[in-house]
Amino acid sequence: MSFQINGKVALVTGGAGGIGRCIVEALLENGIKGVVIADINEEQGTKVVSELSQKFNPTQILYQKTDVTVVESFEDAFKAAIQQFQHIDILFNNAGIVNENEWEKCVQVNLIGVINGMILATEKYLKDQKLGEEAVIVNTSSIASVTPELLIPTYNATKSAINAITRTYAESYYYNSTKIKVVAICPGVTETSIVNLAGVVRPGPDDSAERTLDGYPLQSPKFLADQVMKVVEKAPTGTIWIIEDTKPAYQYIYNDRKMSQYKV
Numbered sequence: 124m125s126f127q128i129n130g131k132v133a134l135v136t137g138g139a140g141g142i143g144r145c146i147v148e149a150l151l152e153n154g155i156k157g158v159v160i161a162d163i164n165e166e167q168g169t170k171v172v173s174e175l176s177q178k179f180n181p182t183q184i185l186y187q188k189t190d191v192t193v194v195e196s197f198e199d200a201f202k203a204a205i206q207q208f209q210h211i212d213i214l215f216n217n218a219g220i221v222n223e224n225e226w227e228k229c230v231q232v233n234l235i236g237v238i239n240g241m242i243l244a245t246e247k248y249l250k251d252q253k254l255g256e257e258a259v260i261v262n263t264s265s266i267a268s269v270t271p272e273l274l275i276p277t278y279n280a281t282k283s284a285i286n287a288i289t290r291t292y293a294e295s296y297y298y299n300s301t302k303i304k305v306v307a308i309c310p311g312v313t314e315t316s317i318v319n320l321a322g323v324v325r326p327g328p329d330d331s332a333e334r335t336l337d338g339y340p341l342q343s344p345k346f347l348a349d350q351v352m353k354v355v356e357k358a359p360t361g362t363i364w365i366i367e368d369t370k371p372a373y374q375y376i377y378n379d380r381k382m383s384q385y386k387v
């Protein structure tokens with residue numbers, strides 16, 4: 124059974140940034156009734172609303188200043204969605220940062236922020252305030268969740284944890300009472316401000332080499348967002364989707380540990 128974006132209401136954390144903003148725009152192009160941009164950056168959030176209002180009906184787009192690391196602030200974004208649009212059907216847990224120098228902050232935003240969203244959505248808002256039979260949560264993970272990237276160990280760890288939480292909340296134990304499909308997307312390197320490495324990575328053991336992302340295939344956030352719409356509509360719950368190098372989304376399959384034959 125496929126999920127219909129048309130007529131639904133979505134909340135996008137980090138919706139004022141590169142990937143989040145493109146997800147907001149793709150949702151509007153796919154007939155969303157209303158979308159809340161829940162982002163800590165008020166200046167950018169207001170700017171995005173005014174730019175999108177040139178192309179779409181302004182009453183469909185709401186900016187709510189939100190810090191996902193603060194549960195009350197995150198909850199206010201859900202309340203704003205209900206007040207403005209009467210229901211809430213899709214949560215994009217998308218806000219994320221890279222900062223290996225202030226690694227606690229990276230854990231706060233990438234992991235605690237996503238946990239806050241999962242609890243608010245599965246225990247209250249998406250569970251009780253959805254329009255149709257099913258709601259959807261899309262967690263933004265990364266290819267770094269399954270292939271550890273050098274120089275960003277804390278970031279890699281937060282993204283692996285996102286896959287774990289996605290798979291847990293997809294279990295029928297939760298789904299049977301929430302009717303929320305939970306999936307994760309794992310983008311490859313995508314052209315946004317996050318890929319600026321200056322000041323956010325720690326020097327590795329060999330700190331003489333210049334660290335750049337040269338050689339990594341770069342995709343556009345617009346391409347990524349269009350793939351994400353397909354994932355929202357078609358992906359089964361608990362699935363993890365790699366989207367990299369401007370190629371169609373494909374499912375990442377975890378092995379059953381009991382199939383592993385290696386012995387010490």
Ligand SMILES: NC(=O)C1=CN([C@@H]2O[C@H](COP(=O)(O)OP(=O)(O)OC[C@H]3O[C@@H](n4cnc5c(N)ncnc54)[C@H](O)[C@@H]3O)[C@@H](O)[C@H]2O)C=CC1
Pocket residue numbers: 136137138139140141142143161162163164167189190191192217218219220232236263264265266309310311312313314315316317318
């Ligand atoms: N750009 C890339 O190459 C890749 C990005 N990702 C993930 O995609 C997501 C979006 O990142 P990008 O759009 O690339 O970065 P970005 O830096 O362009 O956007 C991130 C947005 O999150 C917001 N934000 C940061 N802290 C927040 C907080 N505490 N509460 C609410 N909003 C907050 C920022 O204000 C910004 O608008 C992140 O989770 C990132 O880890 C995953 C794989 C690749």
Ligand SMILES: CCCCCC(=O)/C=C/C=C\C/C=C\C/C=C\CCCC(=O)O
Pocket residue numbers: 221264265266267272273274275310311312313317318319320324332333334335336339
């Ligand atoms: C700044 C990283 C942005 C995070 C994007 C993401 O989620 C996945 C990225 C995947 C690969 C590249 C990321 C980081 C690599 C860091 C430095 C490159 C060092 C290259 C080298 O010198 O070996």
